[in-house]
Amino acid sequence: MEQGFNDKYRDRTKRLAVGVIKLLRKENKSDEYRILHKQLVRSITSVGANFRASCRSRSEKDYLNKLAITIEELDESQYWIELLIELGELTLSDVKEMMDEISSVLAVLTKLHYNKKGGL
Secondary structure, three states: OOHHHHHHHHHHHHHHHHHHHHHHHOOOOOHHHHHHHHHHHHHHHHHHHHHHHHHOOOOHHHHHHHHHHHHHHHHHHHHHHHHHHHOOOOOHHHHHHHHHHHHHHHHHHHHHHHHHOOOO
């Protein structure tokens, strides 16, 4: 994979994590929301960490495994955000741009994983 792609997606995944952390800093501080916030922060920061790890993988199999984890963590992040919206903690307008970015990154990485795996 060309270095430009990796750099671009390292940056995009890191910006997602920073955006989520900044958004949650100003939200509800009750115990249940702190737990949900922690889950969201763990999953969104794992996205960038696992994508970076995939860029340094030692084999194609290792690359595909780390990319699959990245995809799972993106999907999990969407889940936590959707849950916080449904609970009234966040509004769709608060996170629309972020959700669009997550969906965009998820679509690209899912397609990449599918193509690299041979369309299985």
